[in-house]
Amino acid sequence: MSITTFDKNMSAVAFAEAGEHDTARRILGENAKKQYGKAPAPAAKSKPYLKTIIFGTISLSAYYMLFTNEKLVTDTFTMGGWHWIYPVGAAFFFSFTHGAFASNLLSTLGIEAKK
């Protein structure tokens, strides 16, 4: 049978009321250890502000560079033949930088997957 957090807290209370403070503390201590990182109300995790800003800047400047050199880019990227490397490579590059930005942005906004 598994002992829930509630059960443990209650037994700690019972020991504390009976004057067995050390035992109570030990039970609570174990409790805290076991629940580490999985606590029902976790301490506010620091949000990845810096990462969001860094990846956001890289991604934004890449977009800026692309659109200020529109003609050059579209011309080289559509030469055909081995030039397929350009569009496919660019798509990979943007998916990593911009994807990382998007992921961190969502975390910063507090939108995370259910644990």
Add this chain to the structure above:
Amino acid sequence: MKKLLIILMFALVPLSLLAQSALAAGGPPTDILKGVITEVNEADRTIVFQKHENKEFMTLTLGADMKPEEMRMNKKVLISLDKNAGENVMKDVSIMFMDMTASKLLALLVIGLIGGLLSGFIGSGGAFVMTPAMMSLGVPGAVAVASNMCHKFPKAMIGAYKRWKYGQADIKLGLVMATTAVLGVQIGIMIQKSILNSFGNAGSNLYVSTIFMIVLVFVGGYVFYDAWKLAKGDGKETVSKLAVRMQKIQLAPMMHFKTAKVTISAWITIPVGLFTGMLAATIAVGGFIGVPGMIYVIGASAVVASATELIIAFVMGAWGSVQWGLSGLIDIRLSLLLLATSLIGVQLGALGTTYVKDYIIKVVMATTMLIVAVSRGAKIPGYLADLDLMTPMSDPIHALLESVSFWALVTALGSAGLIITVAMVKGMSADRDAKKALAGVNHG
């Protein structure tokens, strides 16, 4: 046995690569010229055209219904030739890179976001609306297909990665399906080509739309029925009877898929993959058969099937992009603008699946499929008329059907986006309440 399978899988990849110039949605066209118009002779209805690849000049004659004043000089254009009308006669001309305006930019960003959301959630979707949407913004068809392909694979990659992290994507199942799907694409293209040769463009359009309708109505209808049953019951998903029967077939080689929790004969997964590829080649959305196939034939859950579909989409999309890149038709600006928001959408959709019940995925999928079926169905009378199987329609009716078709796509996208958002917000707030209640117990 495992070794045999791995060898089989790796043997299939080069085999399929050998069958060249084939990919989802038909393959790069070969009768298209890329280059710049340098001179227009109104008197004899010809133009001087400089080819992009080798900078050679050639003289082309305008098609019967083309006007010399419509020719734009010194801009990169795509010209398709009318081989039936004679040597070097043009069928039509379109500007390869549309001028980007603020409203077009905004439209691409919005489509990208909702398409991404849908992809992350049900594993596919987006292509059926992105290609027509780009075309209505003035992008030539071939460029629209190519640019969509090039935005699809990075999006699928990020989505697949996220859902793999959530423990939902079965990489082995994805790779097995993708390899067979690539072969299926070849078969699909062969069928397409033979129809195109014997019945022309209208016949091919009719074939595509009919297949689209049949698949979407039947499969979408069944998924909807299943989701409805689940919603009415306790919402717990059970493996379909068909899948249970399929899993009982002990025909070597047997394959075990850990994440999908399925052991099944390779002879069952191969046809599912082939059909996915064939459908991808026909209607550009293989996921509409791949996901239901994985759920009802192989026996994976909706969450695992939709996550695994993203792996298939990545493999097929990456391969397709290389093909389109070889013929130089990708407008990277379009791909990257779609990516700008779809990379956010796909991650949002992916994490959304962790908050909703399994059947919500089926609801979204079925709703999208059925509304898209309406969009395609509205186009069928036009194609029938083109083939002289029906009396031609009057212009207002034609215009009405065209707008029904367009708005059905918008509705499909909009309603799917809405269901996902509502389900996700509900799931998130329920989760938050549960956590608060638990914290209350602990503190109290």
